[in-house]
Amino acid sequence: MATVTPESPDTAHAPDEHAHPSNWLYVKVAIALALLTAFEVFTYFETVHGWGDTAIIIMLVLMMLVKFFLVVAFFMHLKFDAPIFWRLFVFGLILAMAVYMVMLTAFRFW
Amino acid sequence: MADEATTHAEEHHTSTGISNEKLAMWVFLGSECLLFGGLISTYMFNKGRIGPNDIGPDDVFDIPFTSVSSFVLLMSSLTMVFAVSAIARGDLRGNRIWLATTAALGATFVAGQVYEFTAFYSEGLGFTTNLFGSAFYALTGFHGAHVTIGIIMLMSLYVMSMRGNLGPERAETVEIIGLYWHFVDIVWIVIFTIVYLFPQ
Numbered sequence: 590m591a592t593v594t595p596e597s598p599d600t601a602h603a604p605d606e607h608a609h610p611s612n613w614l615y616v617k618v619a620i621a622l623a624l625l626t627a628f629e630v631f632t633y634f635e636t637v638h639g640w641g642d643t644a645i646i647i648m649l650v651l652m653m654l655v656k657f658f659l660v661v662a663f664f665m666h667l668k669f670d671a672p673i674f675w676r677l678f679v680f681g682l683i684l685a686m687a688v689y690m691v692m693l694t695a696f697r698f699w
Numbered sequence: 700m701a702d703e704a705t706t707h708a709e710e711h712h713t714s715t716g717i718s719n720e721k722l723a724m725w726v727f728l729g730s731e732c733l734l735f736g737g738l739i740s741t742y743m744f745n746k747g748r749i750g751p752n753d754i755g756p757d758d759v760f761d762i763p764f765t766s767v768s769s770f771v772l773l774m775s776s777l778t779m780v781f782a783v784s785a786i787a788r789g790d791l792r793g794n795r796i797w798l799a800t801t802a803a804l805g806a807t808f809v810a811g812q813v814y815e816f817t818a819f820y821s822e823g824l825g826f827t828t829n830l831f832g833s834a835f836y837a838l839t840g841f842h843g844a845h846v847t848i849g850i851i852m853l854m855s856l857y858v859m860s861m862r863g864n865l866g867p868e869r870a871e872t873v874e875i876i877g878l879y880w881h882f883v884d885i886v887w888i889v890i891f892t893i894v895y896l897f898p899q
Contacts, residue, residue, distance in 0.1 A: 612784055619777040626773060630766045633896055642898040653892040657885050664776050665881045666874075671717050674725045681729025685736030698744055 610663065618663045625652050724875045728882045735886050738838040739893060745830035746899075753829045756899045759819045768811040769891045772846075775804035776884045779877045789867040795860050798873075801880065802853040805846050812843045835894065842890060845883045852876050 629652050631637065632645050662668040667675045693699065713719050749755050782797035816836070824832045856876060859865040865872070 612781060615777055615780045615784075619774065622773050622776075623770065626766070626770060629892065629896055630762065633762050645898055649892050649896055653888055656888045660776060660881055660885050660888065664780050664884075665878055673715070673717065674721070677722070677725045677729050678732075681726075681732040684729075685732040688733070689736045689740035693740055693744060696744060 610669070615663065618659050622656055622659060625656050628652060718871060720875055721871065721878070724878050728878065731882060731886075735838075735841070735889075738834075738841055739889065742834040742838045742894060745834040746894075748830045750829070753831070754822065754824045755831055756835075756894075759822050759824050760895055761815070761818070762895060764811070764815065765891065765895050768808050768815075769887060771804050771811070772808045772884055772887050775801050775808070776881050778804060779880045783870070783874050783877045786865070786867060786870045786873050791860060791866065794865070794873065795857055798853050798857045798860070802850050802857070805850045805853070805880075809843055809846050809850070812839065812846075816840075838890065838894065842883065842886055845886070849876075849880050849883055852879065 629649060632648060637645065661678070667678070715722065746756060778797050778801045782794050782801060785791075785793035785797055816839075819832075824835075826833055826836045853876065856865060856873060
């Protein structure tokens with residue numbers, strides 16, 4: 590395969606220049622994930638259900654999104670890697686969400 | 700954050716300047732979002748479509764048990780990044796230890812899922828009992844199959860390392876398997892919240 594100089598803005602960080610965070614940063618992310626999971630489980634208890642289902646669902650979705658972002662950004666290195674990887678993954682994610690939101694709407698789920 | 704990270708550059712002689720293998724894994728993971736999106740939305744649509752006397756989520760879910768399983772899988776992502784860090788530093792023994800630990804944590808999660816399925820079945824929830832059962836087993840079963848494939852890949856890396864075929868020059872191979880492993884973790888983050896914790 591011929592060597593070609595990258596020119597696309599998507600690979601502006603190429604040749605694949607990325608940082609490897611320290612193990613301590615990974616531990617801090619894992620602690621944050623564990624605390625968020627603990628708080629998610631806490632919402633399951635009856636005492637919290639007095640807050641109402643809508644409030645619980647919003648809180649759970651927010652915590653889920655934060656956990657999702659932490660794993661993708663730090664453990665999967667997307668924060669430090671070439672932007673094209675981030676765009677490819679987010680494209681698949683948004684496409685999936687759009688397709689299934691339409692599907693659920695078509696079946697009158699909401 | 701910058702003081703906690705060290706930057707280095709890797710040459711990839713490809714038309715994009717980035718690793719083709721890593722690009723392929725990210726495209727694959729993007730397509731996997733569609734697979735699990737379909738399974739999750741199918742579950743959401745069908746979980747409430749059960750009769751008044753049918754067995755449902757509230758009758759079978761054991762949240763404390765599943766919370767521990769979720770914690771185990773989350774921590775396996777931490778040990779996976781330690782494995783990637785170790786091989787990038789040239790620490791082959793450390794890499795093997797963390798690969799084996801990750802595989803063991805993954806196996807613990809799968810064992811928990813097998814126990815959970817067995818318990819649910821004994822309580823009367825089979826795959827064809829009702830729409831909730833079908834959607835639940837399809838979603839969590841597909842995820843469990845992905846974890847099992849991940850464990851096989853991790854053990855393959857371990858064997859390669861033991862045979863001397865996995866040196867620092869192949870650190871990217873470990874990183875790519877790590878991407879897959881983290882993906883099954885984030886899928887579980889979504890499943891745990893939507894399937895187990897959302898008010899029924």
